[in-house]
Each structure stands twice: as C-alpha cells, then as structure tokens.
Amino acid sequence: MPDTEFAISAGAGPGRRAAWRAALSDAFGPFEVHHGDAGDFAGHLRYVRRASLQFNDLHYQGQKLERTAGNVSRLDQEFYTFGLPLAGPLAVRQRGREFQVEPGCVYLMNQSLPYQATAQGAAGYRSLSVSFPRSALAQRDSRVGAFHKLRVDDGSPRGALLASYMEHLFSGIGSWSDAEVAELGERLIDLIVLFLVQPGQGQASEADSSVTVAHRQRALAYIRQHLADPALSPQRVAQGCGVSVAYLHRILRAGGLTAESFIFEQRLERCRELLLSPRHRHRSIAELAYQAGFAHPSHFSRLFKRRFGMTPRDLRAAGDGRPD
Numbered sequence: 616m617p618d619t620e621f622a623i624s625a626g627a628g629p630g631r632r633a634a635w636r637a638a639l640s641d642a643f644g645p646f647e648v649h650h651g652d653a654g655d656f657a658g659h660l661r662y663v664r665r666a667s668l669q670f671n672d673l674h675y676q677g678q679k680l681e682r683t684a685g686n687v688s689r690l691d692q693e694f695y696t697f698g699l700p701l702a703g704p705l706a707v708r709q710r711g712r713e714f715q716v717e718p719g720c721v722y723l724m725n726q727s728l729p730y731q732a733t734a735q736g737a738a739g740y741r742s743l744s745v746s747f748p749r750s751a752l753a754q755r756d757s758r759v760g761a762f763h764k765l766r767v768d769d770g771s772p773r774g775a776l777l778a779s780y781m782e783h784l785f786s787g788i789g790s791w792s793d794a795e796v797a798e799l800g801e802r803l804i805d806l807i808v809l810f811l812v813q814p815g816q817g818q819a820s821e822a823d824s825s826v827t828v829a830h831r832q833r834a835l836a837y838i839r840q841h842l843a844d845p846a847l848s849p850q851r852v853a854q855g856c857g858v859s860v861a862y863l864h865r866i867l868r869a870g871g872l873t874a875e876s877f878i879f880e881q882r883l884e885r886c887r888e889l890l891l892s893p894r895h896r897h898r899s900i901a902e903l904a905y906q907a908g909f910a911h912p913s914h915f916s917r918l919f920k921r922r923f924g925m926t927p928r929d930l931r932a933a934g935d936g937r938p939d
Contacts, residue, residue, distance in 0.1 A: 618663035623656075632656075642671065643696075643726060643746070645686035649679040657739070663788065666797040667884050669746040670788055674702070676739020681731045691924065693727040695752060695759075697807055698744035699781045705740040706733045710761060716742075719768035721777050723811050725749070725761040743785050745803065750880065754835050754872060755808040755828065763811040773810040780806060793888065830858060831866045835877065842882050845910045849874040882907045883922050886915070890931045900927045 621638035623631055635658055636648045642662045650656055655677030662671045704717035709730035716722045724730075726746065734740035752759045767774030784799055791799065837855050841847050852874060853863040867874055885907040889895050895903060901912040904927075909915035919927050 618661060620659075620661040622659040639680070642669070644690045645682070647681040647683060647686065649681060650677070655739075665788070665791075666793060666800055666888060667747060667751070668796065668800045670785065671696070671742075671744045671746060672785075673744065674739060674741035676734045676736075679731060679733040682726070682729055684729050687727060687729055690727055693725070693749040694746055695723055695749055696726050696744045696746045697721065697723050697781075697803070698742040699778055700740070700742045702736070702738040702741040704735050705742075706735055707731070707762075712762070714762060714764065716764065720764055720766050721774060721781070721811075722765070723759075723763040723807055728761055743781060745781070745784075745800070747800065747804065750872075751804050752808060752812065754877075755805065755832065756812050757869060759808070759812045765811050777806055777810060793892065827866050827869060830856070830862075831869070834858075834863055834867065834874075835872075838874070838878055839881055842878070842885055842908045843906055845905075845908050847878055847908060878908075879918060880922075882909060883919055886919065886927065887923065887930065890927055896931075900931065903927075 619638075619642070621635065623635040632648070632650065636646060638660055639646045639648065642660060657677060658673075658675035660671070660673050660675075662669055662673075664670075698716065699721050700716050700718050702718065704715045707714050707716065707724075707730060709724075709728055727749070732740075749759070765771075765774045765777065767778040780803060784803065788796075834852055834856050837852055838847065841851070841855070844851070849860055849863055853860045856863070858866075863874060867877070886903055886909070889898075889903040889906065890900070900916075904912050904915040916927055919930075923930065925933075
C-alpha cells in the first residue's frame, strides 16, 4: 500500500521545518506554518491515497497552520476533510467564525477556504481524517456548509456510528481492496451527509425532497456502474432509472451537477485509478481509456491533462516510482 510519512521533532533546524511545511502542502495543498515555542514544535504526518479518497493521520503541536487566500488560489480543486480528533483541542478560525474541535466529536470542514488552526494542549492536536472532493458531497446535498460538528460522547448513536465507522475503516486500510475502499468511502460520505449536513439544514425544499435525493443517488450510482459503456448518455441513464430526461436533468441540477460532466469526471477518476494501479502496468493507456468508456484516446488525453494537470503517460511514470 503506497503511503507517505514525515515526522519532525523539537529542535529541528530551519531546513527541516521547511520540509515539514512542504510535506503538509503535498498532502493538503499549500499551507503557511507559524512556529510557536521552539521546544514544543513537533509534528507527524502519514497519509495514503486510495480511490478518490485520502486517509490522513496528522499530529502536530507548537504551531499554527494557516491557509491564506493566496494558498487557496493554488488548490487544484475544492475539497473537504472529515475528522475524528484523538487529541486536542484545535482552535480554528474561518470566515470570521471561531470554533474548536477536540476528542469527543467528529467534524466536517471545507479545506478550500482561508482559515487558521492552532494546536492547543500539552499533547498538541491529533486526528484521523478522510479528505475528498466537494463534488462527492454535492452529489448528495448541494447545501453543505463550510463547517459541521457532531458530538460522539453525548450518548447519541449518530456520532458513535460515525466514530466507529472511521476507526474500523482506518484499522483495515492496508487490507481493503481498491473496490472495497471505493464502496466504503461512498457509504462514509452517505453517513456524513445524513448525520452532519442534513440535520442543520432545516426543512428540505421541494427541489431537495427525500424522493428527489433518492432519485439523484440512484442516477449517480447507475452512471458509476455503467462507465465502461461508450454509449452512456443522459438518455441512457434516464431510461435505466425509469425517469424522464427532463426530470433527470432537474434532479441533478438541484445537486449542482450535470449528467455529462459527472460522466466525464467519473471516467477520468476511473482512468486515474487504473493508471496508478500496479495490477494494470502491463496494459496500454489506450486500453485503460477504452475500459473507462472513452472512445477516442486523443480526446481522453486532452481531458485528462485539463483535469489533473499532467498527461496520462506522465502520471503513470510518476506512479511507477512509488512502492507497491
């Protein structure tokens, strides 16, 4: 299982501290690191990317992390992190709001907005977290806020279920297959939306009724299951789900999506996973593109570079340098 790990201890020199900032930026996008007491400054980071998810174990103290507006402008995409704090608290300031995350809660936070996070307490801050694109949430509910928090120590079964799910997910991360990770990640995001996002939204509008959400999720699941079909289209999806094309477009728009863009996004993500998988190194790039439903390799290559900032060939070369 390819993963990345980096640690820094108190007394580290400027070069090592710069490497720590670079490690954080590689994992989460550009950050500024403000040092507190040199005797307390320390950090440890381990993360692994599986399917469209990133699993993180982050522990730091004696420092404040800041994502500035300039940092945000260099992010590739908008993404959220769902976290289970193990030590803390962590004081966060975002959009003029101040809040705290600590053991005994789970939280969901938009990482693509400027914010400051200061580790407090003798043990600093540590959390297990999962990062994923905002689009994964928008597929289920377009009204997700910048920050949500849920207690897990108040006897509520909701928080306890999410915490337990996270613990078991992380304990088996080295054993789950890619297909299992993808499906388990989908279920985790379903639970996050159900327990964190939707309870704080009040009464759902007619456009986002439970029936509409259910139809939207069924349409997105149909698309994921039929990506290899080069003839996949809004008409084919609507027919497969037993709804009209007009209704399909309406329920997807309510989630901030279009059928065409979602099909292409999922096919590109599928190709990215296949290109990075050691099991498919012997297969040509064109063959993998066909498997994901692209009919024309040159068109696929242009879309891929636009989405990921590098060609499929460059991504495969970079992946070949990783440990299996």
